[in-house]
Amino acid sequence: MNVLSQPLARPARPSTLRHAAFVLRHNPVTALAAAGAAGLCLVALLSPWLVPYDPVASDVSVALQAPSAAHWAGTDQLGRDVLSRIIAATRLDLAIALSAVGLSFAAGAVVGALCGYAGGRLDRVVGRVVDVLMAFPLFVLAMALVAALGNRVENIVVATAIINLPFYVRFARAEVNVRRDAGYVEAARAGGEGHVGVVLRFLLPNVLPAMAVQISLNLGWAILNAAGLSFIGLGVRPPTPEWGILVAEGARFITTGKWWLVAFPGLALMLAVLCFNLLGDGLRDILDPRMRT
Amino acid sequence: MPAPPLPTPLLPTPPLAAPLLALDDLRVTFATRQGPVEALRGVTLAVAPGETLGLVGESGSGKSVTAFAAARLLDRAGRIAGGRIRFRGGDVTRLSAADLRAAHGAAIGMIFQNPRAALNPIRTVGRQLADVLRAGGLSGAAARRRALESLEAVRIRDAVRRLDAYPHELSGGMCQRVMIALALAGAPALLIADEPTTGLDVTTQKTVMDLVARLIAERGMAMILITHDLGLAAQYCGRIAVMEAGRLVEEGAPDALFAAPRHPYTRRLVAASPTPTSTLDALVPEAPRAVPLAPRPRPAPGTPPLLEVQGLGKRFAGAVAVEDVSFSLREGESLGLVGESGSGKSTTSRMICRLLDASAGEILFEGGSIGGIPARDFHRSPHRRAIQIVFQDPTDSLNPRFSAFESIAHPLRRLTDLRGAALHGRVVESAERAGLGLGLLERFPHQLSGGQKARVGIARAIAVRPRLLVLDEPTAALDVSVQAGVLRLLDDLRRQDGLAFLFVSHDLNVVRMMCERTIVLQGGRVVEAGPSAELFRAPRTAYTRELLAAIPHFRPGVPREAVAGAGSVA
Numbered sequence: 001m002n003v004l005s006q007p008l009a010r011p012a013r014p015s016t017l018r019h020a021a022f023v024l025r026h027n028p029v030t031a032l033a034a035a036g037a038a039g040l041c042l043v044a045l046l047s048p049w050l051v052p053y054d055p056v057a058s059d060v061s062v063a064l065q066a067p068s069a070a071h072w073a074g075t076d077q078l079g080r081d082v083l084s085r086i087i088a089a090t091r092l093d094l095a096i097a098l099s100a101v102g103l104s105f106a107a108g109a110v111v112g113a114l115c116g117y118a119g120g121r122l123d124r125v126v127g128r129v130v131d132v133l134m135a136f137p138l139f140v141l142a143m144a145l146v147a148a149l150g151n152r153v154e155n156i157v158v159a160t161a162i163i164n165l166p167f168y169v170r171f172a173r174a175e176v177n178v179r180r181d182a183g184y185v186e187a188a189r190a191g192g193e194g195h196v197g198v199v200l201r202f203l204l205p206n207v208l209p210a211m212a213v214q215i216s217l218n219l220g221w222a223i224l225n226a227a228g229l230s231f232i233g234l235g236v237r238p239p240t241p242e243w244g245i246l247v248a249e250g251a252r253f254i255t256t257g258k259w260w261l262v263a264f265p266g267l268a269l270m271l272a273v274l275c276f277n278l279l280g281d282g283l284r285d286i287l288d289p290r291m292r293t
Numbered sequence: 294m295p296a297p298p299l300p301t302p303l304l305p306t307p308p309l310a311a312p313l314l315a316l317d318d319l320r321v322t323f324a325t326r327q328g329p330v331e332a333l334r335g336v337t338l339a340v341a342p343g344e345t346l347g348l349v350g351e352s353g354s355g356k357s358v359t360a361f362a363a364a365r366l367l368d369r370a371g372r373i374a375g376g377r378i379r380f381r382g383g384d385v386t387r388l389s390a391a392d393l394r395a396a397h398g399a400a401i402g403m404i405f406q407n408p409r410a411a412l413n414p415i416r417t418v419g420r421q422l423a424d425v426l427r428a429g430g431l432s433g434a435a436a437r438r439r440a441l442e443s444l445e446a447v448r449i450r451d452a453v454r455r456l457d458a459y460p461h462e463l464s465g466g467m468c469q470r471v472m473i474a475l476a477l478a479g480a481p482a483l484l485i486a487d488e489p490t491t492g493l494d495v496t497t498q499k500t501v502m503d504l505v506a507r508l509i510a511e512r513g514m515a516m517i518l519i520t521h522d523l524g525l526a527a528q529y530c531g532r533i534a535v536m537e538a539g540r541l542v543e544e545g546a547p548d549a550l551f552a553a554p555r556h557p558y559t560r561r562l563v564a565a566s567p568t569p570t571s572t573l574d575a576l577v578p579e580a581p582r583a584v585p586l587a588p589r590p591r592p593a594p595g596t597p598p599l600l601e602v603q604g605l606g607k608r609f610a611g612a613v614a615v616e617d618v619s620f621s622l623r624e625g626e627s628l629g630l631v632g633e634s635g636s637g638k639s640t641t642s643r644m645i646c647r648l649l650d651a652s653a654g655e656i657l658f659e660g661g662s663i664g665g666i667p668a669r670d671f672h673r674s675p676h677r678r679a680i681q682i683v684f685q686d687p688t689d690s691l692n693p694r695f696s697a698f699e700s701i702a703h704p705l706r707r708l709t710d711l712r713g714a715a716l717h718g719r720v721v722e723s724a725e726r727a728g729l730g731l732g733l734l735e736r737f738p739h740q741l742s743g744g745q746k747a748r749v750g751i752a753r754a755i756a757v758r759p760r761l762l763v764l765d766e767p768t769a770a771l772d773v774s775v776q777a778g779v780l781r782l783l784d785d786l787r788r789q790d791g792l793a794f795l796f797v798s799h800d801l802n803v804v805r806m807m808c809e810r811t812i813v814l815q816g817g818r819v820v821e822a823g824p825s826a827e828l829f830r831a832p833r834t835a836y837t838r839e840l841l842a843a844i845p846h847f848r849p850g851v852p853r854e855a856v857a858g859a860g861s862v863a
Contacts, residue, residue, distance in 0.1 A: 183685075183686055183689035183690030184691055186648055186682075186690070187684060187750075189648055190677075190681060190682050191707055191708065191753070191757075192678070192704055192707030193672060193703070194672055202692055206693060
């Protein structure tokens with residue numbers, strides 16, 4: 001289709017980019033958070049080339065050394081470089097968080113949008129299922145799911161996706177519901193569009209920007225969730241570098257004053273969550289129509 | 294003072310009596326991202342005590358900004374950049390909010406466009422009135438007594454019971470009366486009415502405006518009526534000021550001003566405003582007809598009408614919305630469907646478009662029943678292509694994520710086999726026929742003006758070459774000068790293609806110009822039907838007469854009193 005509209009096709013919405021630039025200029029915190037999030041993703045992608053040492057190779061001769069020029073974040077009880085382990089863990093933690101959020105977003109948006117559009121029995125049934133899901137303490141639910149499904153990384157992803165699902169279903173349902181009677185939906189029907197097409201081609205694209213905020217806020221939460229599960233010994237297992245495991249292992253030495261084992265992985269975790277949360281807040285501003293004058 | 298845009302003789306000097314409100318070369322700028330935008334570029338205006346001033350102009354002309362600046366109610370982005378506002382002779386241009394309250398007292402009352410939104414939804418009408426009165430220094434019981442009196446003053450029936458009603462329990466007209474009561478509660482010397490009757494039916498508009506006119510006359514108040522409706526301004530104002538692009542271009546008494554407008558903008562505005570006698574050609578005098586109109590071919594005898602509707606009815610949860618509506622429509626014919634809100638005209642049009650299922654009756658298209666196909670499956674029907682619709686709100690009816698090109702191409706992809714170059718060609722052809730510049734095709738709705746969006750909607754509807762076009766108030770959201778162009782375009786399209794129109798509107802003047810036959814609906818039933826010319830010249834039923842009489846008119850050359858007299862027959 002685009003081949004033929006080519007003479008007319010232009011880069012989509014330069015005004016959106018301009019608007020984003022405007023908001024970022026007036027909101028340096030968001031710009032900083034966006035840069036931080038981008039930096040994290042870059043570190044995750046390039047981690048094999050960024051690590052100064054092999055993150056799993058132990059060398060007991062340098063065990064439990066405090067931060068120094070050679071080991072910026074010190075070494076652990078087996079003499080492994082903590083900084084290398086943190087960098088290597090970035091990839092796993094972001095991968096878990098991104099795939100979990102991606103999964104729950106894809107499923108939640110479609111199910112929620114269908115409920116919001118169709119209403120009726122489907123809406124009622126799905127609504128009650130979501131209510132039941134949300135009635136559980138979510139972290140306990142995730143623990144139970146991983147324990148039941150098996151102690152593997154994929155199951156952390158599935159469990160995190162499931163506990164995130166209700167938010168996406170409810171959000172998509174509410175957003176689609178208010179747009180269901182919009183004039184452009186009626187116009188699409190008059191133009192011969194079927195119901196599924198209306199939801200997928202007309203309603204979902206209009207709901208996506210608002211959901212991007214939810215995604216960003218959720219990413220931070222998903223990272224925390226994955227780290228939490230590993231911290232209590234579910235999911236990722238040592239010696240795989242993972243932030244939650246690093247903190248859990250380091251916790252054993254904190255009473256003896258080996259603070260760097262906990263502090264640096266904890267700091268990485270905190271920065272990641274902070275970046276995604278601030279980015280979510282900033283995205284909300286960018287997408288807020290009242291900001292567009 | 295910078296050079297005025299017009300020779301000064303056009304702007305008469307303000308009245309000699311000490312003005313209540315005087316604006317002197319007022320300039321207002323709004324801070325936007327593209328830098329400051331001048332909304333008012335030097336407005337000089339005076340309102341004498343007891344005077345009624347009409348401020349007319351199209352959207353963006355600065356008429357609302359003028360009033361808001363005068364009441365010092367500009368929002369945060371707006372700033373008075375120059376000039377002076379005097380109220381009762383005192384300069385209030387730069388007073389702080391507290392000093393302003395002291396200076397004004399309750400001297401300016403305002404009523405707004407959307408009364409329901411301006412009322413607090415979670416407080417009863419009586420409490421909201423009492424709040425205002427208590428702020429004026431009355432005690433609880435006295436405030437309630439006065440609240441009741443003020444509701445009675447705005448002629449709300451059963452006022453004692455209405456005191457305890459919430460806004461959502463009242464009709465639009467009632468809400469506007471409550472707003473008026475609120476605005477007048479503090480006994481202001483000046484009432485600013487910003488499009489007070491937009492969204493109200495003509496008959497409701499007439500009762501509300503008659504009420505306002507009587508109240509301000511009784512109390513010797515001054516009024517600024519802001520409106521886009523020249524007829525309304527002419528009928529209720531002693532003096533009219535015309536605004537264009539932040540400037541006052543002309544002012545004077547309504548008779549003289551509309552009989553012999555001197556500024557080209559006023560001339561264009563007057564020409565574009567439909568009156569009981571105007572014709573489509575007269576609305577856009579300077580633009581010549583694009584194509585000579587071909588006479589419509591007579592259908593062979595024996596062919597069924599294009600559309601036949603028999604005993605159509607619709608109930609929503611037991612309530613009757615439409616009942617026993619029957620009519621037929623021939624190829625190339627245009628039929629008007631008029632009535633007030635709640636008359637069932639939109640419901641009827643939705644059922645005929647097959648976007649809504651009927652509860653009773655039959656819809657025949659070219660002799661075959663289409664009423665039996667449920668609306669939810671009609672997008673697969675071969676008739677979907679033949680029946681298209683142009684929606685009321687051009688903004689709401691365009692997908693914000695589609696460019697104009699995509700919006701027009703969408704029904705072609707769904708309903709025709711056109712692909713590739715042929716599809717592209719058809720989109721371009723439709724856009725050209727709808728008067729949409731090809732450079733605009735790549736734009737998104739938020740980058741288009743109201744008139745341009747309306748043309749995208751029309752291009753989308755005609756792209757699939759329908760046989761019947763349902764037009765649901767296609768110009769209700771447009772300025773008169775834009776409306777004039779769109780109406781002419783629609784009429785040309787109909788005549789060139791032999792399209793049949795079902796034209797739904799509350800604007801009787803527009804229907805009279807656009808439609809050969811007209812059906813008047815009231816409460817879901819047909820009260821009168823017939824050839825438009827006859828129906829408008831000699832309405833047979835009291836309801837149609839009432840509708841016609843309620844339209845505010847100005848007639849160039851006819852003294853206002855004569856018009857008002859003719860208008861108050863009912």
